[in-house]
Amino acid sequence: MLSTAADLLNVVDWSRAQFAMTAIYHWLFVPLTLGLGPLCAIMETIYVRTGDESWRRMTKFWMRLFGINFAAGVATGLILEFEFGTNWSNYSHFVGDIFGAPLAIEGIVAFFMEATFLAVMFFGWNRVSRRFHLTSTWMVAIGANLSALWILVANSWMQNPVGTAFNPATARNEMISFWEVLFSPTAMNKFSHTVTSGFVLGAIVVIGVSAWYLLRGREQQMALRGIRLASVFGAAALVLALTTGHSSGMNVARTQPMKLAAMEGLYEGSARAEFSVVGLLKPEAERMTGDDAYRFELAVPGLLSWMSFGDVNAWVPGIRDIVNGNPEHGLLPVAEKIERGKVAIGELAAYQQAMQAGDAAALAALNAKFDPSTSEGAAFIDEYFRYFGYGYISAPADVVPNVPLVYWSFRVMVGLGCLFVLLFAATLWLSLKGAVEKRRWLLRAMVWMIPLAYLSTVCGWLVTEMGRQPWAIQDLMPTVAAVTKVPSSSVMVTFCIFLALFTALLIADLKILTRQIKIGPGE
Amino acid sequence: MDYTFFQHYWWAILSLLGGILVFLLFVQGGQGMLYTIGRTPAQRTTLGYSLGRKWGLTFTTLVTFGGAFFASFPLFYSTSFGGAFYVWMLILFVFVIQAVGYEFRDKPNNFLGERTFGAFLQINGILGPLLLGTAVATLFTGAPFTVGRMNLNVVGDFNTISEWATPWHGLDALADYRNLALGLAVLFLSRVLGLQYFINDIDDKAIVERSHRRLLWNSAAFLVFFLVFAVSLLFSTGMAVDPATGVVSPEPYKYLHNLVQMPAVAVVFLAGVLSVLWGIWIGISKASRRAIWFSGAGTVATVTALLLLAGWNDTAYYPSLVDAQSSLTLANSSSSLFTLTTMSVVSLAVPFVLAYVWYVWRALSRGRVTESEATGAVG
Numbered sequence: 001m002l003s004t005a006a007d008l009l010n011v012v013d014w015s016r017a018q019f020a021m022t023a024i025y026h027w028l029f030v031p032l033t034l035g036l037g038p039l040c041a042i043m044e045t046i047y048v049r050t051g052d053e054s055w056r057r058m059t060k061f062w063m064r065l066f067g068i069n070f071a072a073g074v075a076t077g078l079i080l081e082f083e084f085g086t087n088w089s090n091y092s093h094f095v096g097d098i099f100g101a102p103l104a105i106e107g108i109v110a111f112f113m114e115a116t117f118l119a120v121m122f123f124g125w126n127r128v129s130r131r132f133h134l135t136s137t138w139m140v141a142i143g144a145n146l147s148a149l150w151i152l153v154a155n156s157w158m159q160n161p162v163g164t165a166f167n168p169a170t171a172r173n174e175m176i177s178f179w180e181v182l183f184s185p186t187a188m189n190k191f192s193h194t195v196t197s198g199f200v201l202g203a204i205v206v207i208g209v210s211a212w213y214l215l216r217g218r219e220q221q222m223a224l225r226g227i228r229l230a231s232v233f234g235a236a237a238l239v240l241a242l243t244t245g246h247s248s249g250m251n252v253a254r255t256q257p258m259k260l261a262a263m264e265g266l267y268e269g270s271a272r273a274e275f276s277v278v279g280l281l282k283p284e285a286e287r288m289t290g291d292d293a294y295r296f297e298l299a300v301p302g303l304l305s306w307m308s309f310g311d312v313n314a315w316v317p318g319i320r321d322i323v324n325g326n327p328e329h330g331l332l333p334v335a336e337k338i339e340r341g342k343v344a345i346g347e348l349a350a351y352q353q354a355m356q357a358g359d360a361a362a363l364a365a366l367n368a369k370f371d372p373s374t375s376e377g378a379a380f381i382d383e384y385f386r387y388f389g390y391g392y393i394s395a396p397a398d399v400v401p402n403v404p405l406v407y408w409s410f411r412v413m414v415g416l417g418c419l420f421v422l423l424f425a426a427t428l429w430l431s432l433k434g435a436v437e438k439r440r441w442l443l444r445a446m447v448w449m450i451p452l453a454y455l456s457t458v459c460g461w462l463v464t465e466m467g468r469q470p471w472a473i474q475d476l477m478p479t480v481a482a483v484t485k486v487p488s489s490s491v492m493v494t495f496c497i498f499l500a501l502f503t504a505l506l507i508a509d510l511k512i513l514t515r516q517i518k519i520g521p522g523e
Numbered sequence: 524m525d526y527t528f529f530q531h532y533w534w535a536i537l538s539l540l541g542g543i544l545v546f547l548l549f550v551q552g553g554q555g556m557l558y559t560i561g562r563t564p565a566q567r568t569t570l571g572y573s574l575g576r577k578w579g580l581t582f583t584t585l586v587t588f589g590g591a592f593f594a595s596f597p598l599f600y601s602t603s604f605g606g607a608f609y610v611w612m613l614i615l616f617v618f619v620i621q622a623v624g625y626e627f628r629d630k631p632n633n634f635l636g637e638r639t640f641g642a643f644l645q646i647n648g649i650l651g652p653l654l655l656g657t658a659v660a661t662l663f664t665g666a667p668f669t670v671g672r673m674n675l676n677v678v679g680d681f682n683t684i685s686e687w688a689t690p691w692h693g694l695d696a697l698a699d700y701r702n703l704a705l706g707l708a709v710l711f712l713s714r715v716l717g718l719q720y721f722i723n724d725i726d727d728k729a730i731v732e733r734s735h736r737r738l739l740w741n742s743a744a745f746l747v748f749f750l751v752f753a754v755s756l757l758f759s760t761g762m763a764v765d766p767a768t769g770v771v772s773p774e775p776y777k778y779l780h781n782l783v784q785m786p787a788v789a790v791v792f793l794a795g796v797l798s799v800l801w802g803i804w805i806g807i808s809k810a811s812r813r814a815i816w817f818s819g820a821g822t823v824a825t826v827t828a829l830l831l832l833a834g835w836n837d838t839a840y841y842p843s844l845v846d847a848q849s850s851l852t853l854a855n856s857s858s859s860l861f862t863l864t865t866m867s868v869v870s871l872a873v874p875f876v877l878a879y880v881w882y883v884w885r886a887l888s889r890g891r892v893t894e895s896e897a898t899g900a901v902g
Contacts, residue, residue: 007681008680008681011681067626068626068627068630070626071622071623071625071626071627072622072623074579074582074622075619075620075622075623076619078582078585078586078615078618078619078622079615079619081586081589081590081593082589082604082611082615084593084600084604085593085600085601085603085604085605085611086604086605086608086611086612086615087605088605089601089602089604089605089606089683089684089685090601090675090683090684092593092597092600092601092604092605093597093598093600093601093672093684093685094675094684096593096594096597096598096600096601096858097597097858097859097862098862099593100590100592100593100594100595100597100600100858100862101594101858101862101865101866101869103589103590103593103594104587104590104591104593104594104595104866104869105590105866105869106590107583107586107587107588107589107590107591108587108590108591108869108870108872108873108876109869109872109876111583111586111587112583112587112876112880113876113879114583115579115580115582115583116579116580116583116879116880116883117883118579119576119577119579119580119883119887120883120886120887122576123572123575123576123887123900124886124887126896127886127887127889127890128886128887132886136883167859170672170859171672171673171675171676171684172597172672174858174859174861174862175859175861175862175865176861178861178865342678345675345676345678346676348673348675348676349673349676351673352673352676355673391678392678394679481675483683484605484608484683485605485681485683485686485687486605486608486687486692487690490608490609490692494612497616498616498619501616501619501620504634504635505623507634508623508627508633508634508635509623509627511632511633511634512627512630512631512632512633512634514632515630515631515632516630519631
């Protein structure tokens with residue numbers, strides 16, 4: 001069956017579901033790879049420096065868990081790269097000139113490093129020298145984090161498309177500054193926040209598993225060493241994660257105000273904007289029309305303004321301001337942006353007609369409109385083309401993401417982050433006092449922190465990705481214009497197949513990991 | 524160095540990556556024979572241990588190949604992956620199940636059981652090369668798609684930049700015997716390379732003898748299917764592109780013309796074929812451990828040259844079977860000059876990457892794999 005216009009929304013929904021499902025499963029494995037890699041490298045470094053065989057034994061144990069987790073991460077990661085083509089073919093053409101480059105660089109400079117030295121890490125213990133093996137372990141840890149850099153650069157560009165210009169002749173965006181793409185504040189914040197939160201998760205897993213051994217009265221030396229090492233590593237990473245999380249929030253306030261408003265459930269913009277600690281949102285229809293969006297709310301006045309702009313008196317736009325416009329603060333209503341987007345799309349249609357007619361004068365005039373180096377082009381881009389994606393939006397309310405989901409995901413992430421501060425403070429303090437194994441309630445809490453760390457990191461990505469809906473590329477391309485023309489039934493079938501496969505692999509991964517933990521490091 | 528130079532340069536990089544990928548499919552070839560070469564659990568563990576040290580390279584090359592194609596020719600990525608949806612999804616499925624096969628197969632409490640993960644490896648070992656080869660053949664034989672970049676200016680309808688003209692979404696490739704011939708040639712080549720790899724890497728008399736015995740008929744099957752594809756290709760009509768106007772039109776014997784008009788590519792192609800044949804000969808005649816190196820180098824050279832024939836010399840590298848002007852050429856489907864130039868700077872890292880891959884390979888291959896080493900490592 002060929003796809004029809006009536007099938008479009010179904011295809012978009014199933015394609016989004018497929019991509020989200022793949023990304024969530026992938027992200028269950030990646031943060032542990034990011035965090036456990038450096039911890040294994042540190043353990044092995046201590047072994048090489050001291051020659052203490054018990055450190056070697058400990059390193060090999062954690063490497064075994066790293067390898068099991070890595071395999072599942074690779075399996076789920078492969079399909080993500082190709083799904084941009086299979087499910088989002090319009091997107092692939094529209095921004096492939098920019099988006100493909102980080103993916104290719106990731107393969108060439110990072111993934112090869114990771115995969116090549118991984119073989120030494122697992123198969124080289126008796127085949128290469130100690131130092132070569134140690135170097136390989138560090139290369140794997142560095143490669144994994146370098147890999148994350150390029151993937152996050154690509155993702156950040158979707159959130160904040162910079163260093164690009166639209167070429168009407170090819171009907172696509174083209175890169176004009178590689179450095180702007182690489183070093184955009186969005187990319188740097190996202191990379192540092194994601195990687196450091198991966199370090200935190202890795203540390204929590206090491207602490208939790210070590211605590212489990214102490215509760216069982218097994219592997220005392222390895223467990224105490226693990227807790228001490230991971231506490232120091234995790235606490236340092238947590239400080240960085242909190243700092244970069246704050247700067248990420250400030251960046252979101254500037255580049256994706258709708259996402260910030262959704263994170264805060266802020267419907268009416270204000271100066272000295274309140275930070276909603278926790279609250280219960282009213283139904284959607286009442287939120288958009290009523291005075292107060294909450295049934296109840298615990299909030300701190302001025303804190304959101306300060307967190308967003310470093311000034312307690314700063315004005316923060318709410319969802320209604322963004323949708324309906326706010327002339328006082330220079331916000332255009334979405335209805336106006338839709339009209340301007342349609343004008344920009346219309347100019348592309350005019351370009352096509354001029355090309356078909358061979359009208360050189362019309363083509364030159366239209367080229368000037370899209371050329372950012374001319375004053376006419378700069379004005380057209382600023383007034384019309386920047387709203388290109390709005391031209392595909394049916395109604396203003398469509399630009400509002402799922403507010404309750406984003407709001408609660410953000411609170412769960414931040415709340416758990418605060419809990420982890422207490423955890424690391426307690427474990428560090430008690431480790432230094434040499435009393436950690438005597439606090440069994442704390443050891444139990446450490447074990448329970450493992451699933452909470454995963455919940456926290458998945459919630460972080462839900463905020464990032466759900467908060468930017470309906471955009472595939474912020475303001476330039478909504479998901480409805482990005483999708484591949486295949487029957488929705490086909491995407492539904494592949495969704496179900498991969499859901500079943502990934503669920504089976506996740507169960508297998510967890511069962512193998514728990515069995516390996518029960519077996520322990522062995523002799 | 525102008526735009527055309529960089530377009531050709533990136534096609535050459537992709538061709539080389541494609542050549543390396545096909546060589547590294549020896550891992551898949553070996554996997555497909557895990558239960559026929561390995562009769563006992565210990566032998567299967569030895570085979571899995573030997574291949575397990577290399578599977579990551581194949582996987583990484585596939586990922587890099589995909590990323591490089593996306594970066595340099597995004598319109599192909601958009602058209603082929605979106606259009607031939609079923610085939611690419613099937614390919615992804617068989618590679619996803621491979622990724623966990625090695626790590627999970629021997630582990631206790633693995634939920635699906637050792638035989639399931641073993642079956643995953645076998646499925647990947649057979650379908651992986653077969654489907655990749657069949658998909659790559661469409662670079663010569665074409666596919667039923669249309670491209671309209673300006674479809675983006677239609678709002679409110681389901682208009683996409685590229686569209687597949689049949690409801691088969693890629694499965695139509697199986698209806699062309701040439702595609703199947705290349706798919707089967709790649710499958711049997713991967714098995715030949717896998718057998719030669721076992722002979723090279725494993726110190727086990729029974730495994731080496733069994734591998735040696737299977738070399739003959741796998742080589743014969745490879746040669747038959749490769750010959751069918753090569754002959755049909757050289758005598759088939761290809762799509763030529765006029766570099767001045769960009770107009771695409773059919774040209775009889777296009778790939779034969781390409782071979783003649785690009786003597787350097789012809790030399791690489793012939794040298795590659797001869798090297799593969801020599802590798803096969805010394806593998807069959809005396810179970811030489813060096814056979815893999817001749818066959819491997821020959822594979823890289825042959826596949827690289829074949830892919831150069833598909834894209835260089837003003838050839839449409841992805842012909843459309845329903846609208847000739849929708850055919851993809853290096854000029855009409857590449858990234859911008861800026862992106863290609865930037866990526867070219869990054870590509871300077873490729874020799875360095877190849878150097879450390881080679882160094883690590885050598886370091887890990889000192890001394891052949893024995894059963895005691897493999898079972899000790901896994902157990």
